[in-house]
Amino acid sequence: MAQEQKRxxxxxxxxxxxxxxxxxxxxxxxxxxxxxxxxxxxxxxxLGAAHKVLAPRHPGTSSGAPNAAHAxxxxxxxxxxxxxxxxRLDLKSVPIVGHxxxxxxxxxxxxxxxxxxxxxxxxxxxxLWRDDYPVKNWMIMPDAARPQALFANPTGEAARxxxxxxxxxDARVASIVSFVWAQACTxxxxxxxxxxxxxxxxxxxxxxxxxxxxxxxxxxSPVYAEExxxxxxxxxxxxxxxxxxxPHLERGEQVASRVQRxxxxx
Amino acid sequence: xxxCMFHLMPYxxxxxxxxxxxxxxxxxxxxxxxxxxxxxxxxxxLTLDELVYAAKAGxxxxxxxxxxxxxxxxxxxxxxxxxxxxxxxxxxNTAIIQIGSTLPSTSPPIRVAEEYAxxxxxxxxxxxxxxxxxxxSDATISNGVVPLDQRERYREALDLVMKAWSAKxxxxxxxxxxxxxxxxxxxxxxxxxxxxxxxxxSGISSTAEYVVDHDxxxxxxxxxxxxxxxxxxxxxxxxxxxxxxxxxxxxxxxxQLVGISETDAETEEYARHAEYFYHNLLHTPSYYQAIPGCLxxxxxxxxxxxxxxxxxxxxxxxxxxxxxGFVIVGNPKSVREQLLEAVKRLRIGHLMTLxxxxxMPSALCRKNIDLFTREVLPHLAPLWDDEWEDRxxxxxLRETRRKPAVAGAA
Numbered sequence: 285m286a287q288e289q290k291r292x293x294x295x296x297x298x299x300x301x302x303x304x305x306x307x308x309x310x311x312x313x314x315x316x317x318x319x320x321x322x323x324x325x326x327x328x329x330x331l332g333a334a335h336k337v338l339a340p341r342h343p344g345t346s347s348g349a350p351n352a353a354h355a356x357x358x359x360x361x362x363x364x365x366x367x368x369x370x371x372r373l374d375l376k377s378v379p380i381v382g383h384x385x386x387x388x389x390x391x392x393x394x395x396x397x398x399x400x401x402x403x404x405x406x407x408x409x410x411x412l413w414r415d416d417y418p419v420k421n422w423m424i425m426p427d428a429a430r431p432q433a434l435f436a437n438p439t440g441e442a443a444r445x446x447x448x449x450x451x452x453x454d455a456r457v458a459s460i461v462s463f464v465w466a467q468a469c470t471x472x473x474x475x476x477x478x479x480x481x482x483x484x485x486x487x488x489x490x491x492x493x494x495x496x497x498x499x500x501x502x503x504x505s506p507v508y509a510e511e512x513x514x515x516x517x518x519x520x521x522x523x524x525x526x527x528x529x530x531p532h533l534e535r536g537e538q539v540a541s542r543v544q545r546x547x548x549x550x
Numbered sequence: 551x552x553x554c555m556f557h558l559m560p561y562x563x564x565x566x567x568x569x570x571x572x573x574x575x576x577x578x579x580x581x582x583x584x585x586x587x588x589x590x591x592x593x594x595x596l597t598l599d600e601l602v603y604a605a606k607a608g609x610x611x612x613x614x615x616x617x618x619x620x621x622x623x624x625x626x627x628x629x630x631x632x633x634x635x636x637x638x639x640x641x642x643n644t645a646i647i648q649i650g651s652t653l654p655s656t657s658p659p660i661r662v663a664e665e666y667a668x669x670x671x672x673x674x675x676x677x678x679x680x681x682x683x684x685x686x687s688d689a690t691i692s693n694g695v696v697p698l699d700q701r702e703r704y705r706e707a708l709d710l711v712m713k714a715w716s717a718k719x720x721x722x723x724x725x726x727x728x729x730x731x732x733x734x735x736x737x738x739x740x741x742x743x744x745x746x747x748x749x750x751x752s753g754i755s756s757t758a759e760y761v762v763d764h765d766x767x768x769x770x771x772x773x774x775x776x777x778x779x780x781x782x783x784x785x786x787x788x789x790x791x792x793x794x795x796x797x798x799x800x801x802x803x804x805x806q807l808v809g810i811s812e813t814d815a816e817t818e819e820y821a822r823h824a825e826y827f828y829h830n831l832l833h834t835p836s837y838y839q840a841i842p843g844c845l846x847x848x849x850x851x852x853x854x855x856x857x858x859x860x861x862x863x864x865x866x867x868x869x870x871x872x873x874x875g876f877v878i879v880g881n882p883k884s885v886r887e888q889l890l891e892a893v894k895r896l897r898i899g900h901l902m903t904l905x906x907x908x909x910m911p912s913a914l915c916r917k918n919i920d921l922f923t924r925e926v927l928p929h930l931a932p933l934w935d936d937e938w939e940d941r942x943x944x945x946x947l948r949e950t951r952r953k954p955a956v957a958g959a960a
Binding site: 350351353354357423424425426427457460461464465467468469471472475476 | 690691694696697698699702726835837838841842843847850851854855
């Protein structure tokens, strides 16, 4: 499988970002969630079986460029920034898959630049708000409550890998710092609540859309699957059994095959 | 040196089982479960009375602070308290130390510039302008500030406040976080170009660097006592020296819990109030303060690589708190000696004493103030002044010789 990393300087040179490029096939843009790109690499490898996956790191989360987090001021700037990134990757119209925070960014790109999103897959996306089902703030959770909120099986293999840090001291520090800093960089655009007006723009999404949701998502209730589905015409929502907020890690094979089938036009 | 009284304005009568009911002093405790507005009205008045009593007994300054949504201290707007203190201490040589309003969570921040200028005018130029960044939970949870923006907003807001205080012309402010079409502040502080600036910090990080760069006074507001602050103080003085600053002790402020009794045996009278403070009021789980983004990248790396020692406060008894130096207690002579040693060791120019803590009733607080001002303060006050000028003290108070402290004067 082809694998390379591109480092792009964007936003008048103020934001450097790494784009992981892997797999073979037509291009696909993958946008990661609040915990950085690292935990999603196994899922990206699955998608790479049928696509050339281009996975940029959100501003501030690329190695050696943490202060890029301060260079994009507003949510609006962030969406325009992703327009620039698509230009630089020469992606005129591309399927976009996004998880959690990345799902919100994917939806915003598809709403503000409908021609850029060929197809859209939203995996447990944030971005809407219901008072009767408040989204849990993943940045202020007790450590002990995190596995339960993020995973259907809080002691399973996926959870264990997700929270593991290396034993070597330097590697451990780097791993913890990147886990925390990725939340800081992405949280910047959705604090204090992840409702930044997508509800006003979501009707502009024209791409065929698949919404996938872990049935046991403890961060954002699966009732939101229907919220997204009824606002995006031509979309459909599917729930994933035995999966929490990270179904692409907990049920990676199943999620990947559903995504592939959908992208193939099924 | 200058010695001041600091007050947190805590909830003094929490239910016995508070620690079992709540895992946090912040955010979680429900008002209608534990609090009573009439009692809180009393606490605000007692707090003001105790601070005024301390001022009249000879303390050099009185300190207020801002916190939100918690039982540990809830002067939600310290300027409300500071303005009353300014009025009630007119005629005393007492500094009104606002340490203070939190800029990142005040929008627009020139509101703080205005309030401080009002206090400076009401007090006749006795204001010390303190600018904390604010607890992460206060800024980001209680006030909704984006964690990653907290320090950026702070620095921009402080620049704006300083300019607003002394600008001779009307100006527009076009910042990243704040935009104002015409800034022409009314009133301006009596102290020009600005009152003395004190900036609190809990360790040596980007805040301490900022303070030294700008030649302000750095205040280490720790609740772990002078004994556990030696490393921080040493690093602060190293930083100051490295940046070419002199060793003027007035560059440094420190907070210390103090309880004085007539005899050592009687200091047990402070035991349950100290335990109440550390067990109930200070208990905050890390997920409410270590919020991703509140530490900037380099500080985060530093914190992860060198984690600070976390004491399990709820397991510490009064005896432990005293032995480990969190609280300084004793008879007047003993407290005097302990404080003199600490002040010299850390080079403290501005000592802030917490003479009220936890559930302490007002009568005990007043006795503490009496013994402190009569038996301890006169021995601390002459320190440093033969060699150093306090450039971080209101000008008009620098020129006034302090009257001798009078025991129990009220």
